[in-house]
Amino acid sequence: MGELLSVREVGKTYTGAKGQQVTALADVDLDVAEGEVVALIGPSGCGKSTLLRMIAGLDGAFDGELTWTKPPRPGKDIGFVFQEPALLPWRSVERNVSLGLEALRDNSSEARQRVRDLLELVGLADFAQCFPKELSGGMRQRAAIARALAYDPRILLMDEPFGALDAITRDRLHDDLLRIWEATRKTIILVTHSVEEATYLADRVAVMSARPGRIKAVHHVPLDRDRDPSTRRLPQFAEFAGMLRQELE
Template identity: 50%
Template sequence: MSAEIVVTNAVKVFGSGAAGVPALQDITATVPEGQFLCLLGPSGCGKSTLLNAMAGFTPLSAGTISVGGRPVREPGPDRGMVFQEYALFPWMSVEDNIRFGLDVKGVPKAQAEATVARITDKLGLADFRTRYPKDLSGGMRQRVAIARILALDPPVMLMDEPFGALDALTRRTLQDELLRIWAEDRKTIVFVTHSIEEAIYLADRILVMTYRPGRIKRDVTVPMPRPRDPASAEFNAIKRELGQLVMEEQARFTDAELHAPAVD
């Protein structure tokens, strides 16, 4: 199954009439199969809205999104989603969380067990299989959430600020882990973040989005080979350029927030 994501003239307005909030305005973009794409922008730029539309959680007001040639109409396991809040099922052990999608799919028991064993090994979760999420740190929880998606081997992974709540060191570890996983099976990844450094560290390509309504302000390809050194001159040059773009939008966001109650 091909995993190209095609967004065509996507528009999203929350609410209606004069009170309607335009979240996305005429977004058109193609994410080629196997690309690691970051959506970057301040709060309220519609990056999460676009991701949720790709996931099938948020219906567009106009325009279309297709994944692998099929229009997105509802959520599905071909587009595995990783949430910032982990969204693990707290009543299930780590292994049951990872097995959930396989159960739903009707994968035979032995095969599911083999998959769970392989994935838990891959993500360093083998010793935590019978633990409950409440007993895990934030970093470990997010590993489980990623494992839960990987178990279904989706062609596309959608990640909504997945490392936003983690401390800097754990964050870097999981970024490296994600890059390692991505290098192995080259899934198409759309990764939402408001961290400029995170975007440059991870992505092949970065879409900088504007504050409300969300449009694509700049389409940037990151030319650096991996692993990337955040202290290098090249890295910092990109960071400076992107920083300027993002801060312009951040200023618009701050301005709007000071003059009207925030919606996002």
């Protein structure tokens, strides 16, 4: 697996409402390899979302260095999934998913086929012509994931993508994401505050601490890449999740 992205001594300081200096992030080092799933976990306010936005190129005001082996092309290489689906309510599921392709003026038959394949992959093939309000919360988030993958980005950034869902739906989407990864082998950076989610989905977990936001430790998840619901019952799973939980305290 080749290197894709390296984060070196990244920090961010901003001026707060009362004029005081706030350090949101300090000395963050992180390497991400191609095809890898990295989870960023930490308490709220540890700057994990800020770090993700920096990687997405949404926030350029920081110290340190973000180095890509191939710099991302605007509108092509970053797939982003928010906590909320953020679908456009006046567009059908299919037209929401193809939004990025439209922006690239990609009208090719391969692009259209890709959208169909993705809808199939996330289980929304029968709902392509539906509008977001006709879908359940989990289906909407699946559509948002398909939208982020439609233009075949080099990396998928996910900002607490399952945080707003109920537990049963969340478990189901975890399995969907594993399946999506199996099919696409995308590099994924996943921001989460759930230790189980990080353990189940990631190859490596970066544990962050708050004020100032730092990376405390990076752990390899001691599980096979081949995971399914029975993985959650393995002793290693519980052990690793427990260790993460302890580290967050």
